[in-house]
Amino acid sequence: MKIATWNVNSIRTRSQHVVDWLGQNPVNVLCLQETKVPDADFPRLPFEQLGYHLYVSGQKSYNGVALLSLEPLADVSTGFEPILGASSVGELDQQKRVITGVANGIRIVNLYVPNGASVGSEKYEYKLYWLKVLREYLRSLLTKQPSDICISGDFNIALENRDLHNPDASKGQVMATDLERQALKEILELGFADVFRKFTAEDGHFSWWDYRAGAFRRNLGWRIDHHYLTSKLYQQAKSCTIDIAPRALPQPSDHTPVVVEF
DNA sequence: ATGGCAGTTCCTAACTGA
Numbered sequence: 001m002k003i004a005t006w007n008v009n010s011i012r013t014r015s016q017h018v019v020d021w022l023g024q025n026p027v028n029v030l031c032l033q034e035t036k037v038p039d040a041d042f043p044r045l046p047f048e049q050l051g052y053h054l055y056v057s058g059q060k061s062y063n064g065v066a067l068l069s070l071e072p073l074a075d076v077s078t079g080f081e082p083i084l085g086a087s088s089v090g091e092l093d094q095q096k097r098v099i100t101g102v103a104n105g106i107r108i109v110n111l112y113v114p115n116g117a118s119v120g121s122e123k124y125e126y127k128l129y130w131l132k133v134l135r136e137y138l139r140s141l142l143t144k145q146p147s148d149i150c151i152s153g154d155f156n157i158a159l160e161n162r163d164l165h166n167p168d169a170s171k172g173q174v175m176a177t178d179l180e181r182q183a184l185k186e187i188l189e190l191g192f193a194d195v196f197r198k199f200t201a202e203d204g205h206f207s208w209w210d211y212r213a214g215a216f217r218r219n220l221g222w223r224i225d226h227h228y229l230t231s232k233l234y235q236q237a238k239s240c241t242i243d244i245a246p247r248a249l250p251q252p253s254d255h256t257p258v259v260v261e262f
Numbered sequence: 263a264t265g266g267c268a269g270t271t272c273c274t275a276a277c278t279g280a
Contacts, residue, residue, distance in 0.1 A: 036269070036270065
């Protein structure tokens with residue numbers, strides 16, 4: 001079984017890229033982020049023609065997540081509220097960043113973690129708070145069935161210095177601050193592991209490159225798109241690879257797909 | 263080099279992203 005994650009930076013702009021990629025890489029489940037489209041306007045047809053079932057949670061202009069699956073998904077829900085209840089979620093579900101469903105007995109959680117803007121900003125505080133609520137959400141999911149969970153998505157956090165092209169320049173900047181890394185570590189301590197690092201220890205492997213300053217050509221990237229697996233799935237994993245080919249196409253997303261197989 | 267680029271909308275300016 002293959003699961004991929006890809007922040008497409010607008011599904012309407014990128015639909016042909018995604019269709020072409022799925023044609024060449026028929027993964028079982030594709031987790032999309034930053035679809036930037038209300039559910040009624042999602043371009044469903046080209047993906048349904050490829051045989052995918054679609055589950056979407058979007059909004060106008062910003063954010064938005066979607067699950068594309070060759071087999072129908074069970075127990076699909078969007079946002080934190082169905083798991084945590086309205087009282088502890090508050091306004092967080094206004095931004096569409098969470099969708100989950102079950103495929104082959106595996107719960108897949110597709111996330112678009114807030115960017116955080118700059119350190120000390122309101123958005124940075126929002127990101128840290130959102131991560132605390134995410135931890136409670138995942139803690140609750142772990143108590144349910146199935147407990148085999150694959151968390152996939154754009155985390156907007158580089159967990160370690162080897163996930164950065166220039167750790168010195170990035171030190172203390174958003175996506176690499178100690179507080180963000182600590183919040184993510186506290187999530188992983190619930191029982192999740194970074195499956196990319198099961199196979200690849202070296203630095204220089206990235207999933208996002210800035211559009212500016214020839215960053216992709218110079219491989220000045222960040223590894224911020226991740227698959228985190230519970231222990232049984234982690235042990236079963238056969239590979240986890242970053243496919244940089246779509247990032248090299250004309251008019252690309254600034255992120256590229258990451259694929260895990262188990 | 264605090265620039266650079268790309269997406270969106272109350273669309274040619276302002277915002278968000280990372």
